[in-house]
Amino acid sequence: MCTCETTETVIDVRQIAPRLRHPLIFGTFGLLGSGEAFLLVNDHDPKPLFYQFSAEYPGLFGWDYQEEGPDVWQVRISRLAA
16 A cells, blocks of 8 residues: 655746746646646636647646636646547
8 A cells, every 4th residue: 555645746837937937837747747737826817828738739638727716826737648
């Protein structure tokens, strides 16, 4: 029996310069294995990011809101099996 805990990566972009956010997010996604995920924390709905994922990774990602504002938005972004 494994008592291991899986540590999920959390990317809180609220304190990161806007021009660095998407490269960080897509770089992190690129490192995920099938079924892995990270949690994105933002101060607004990252819907434009969802559309970018849809264009660049159609059918390959999961997008699950964990918290939907009004001050904090959290989205679990996962890599689906190809």
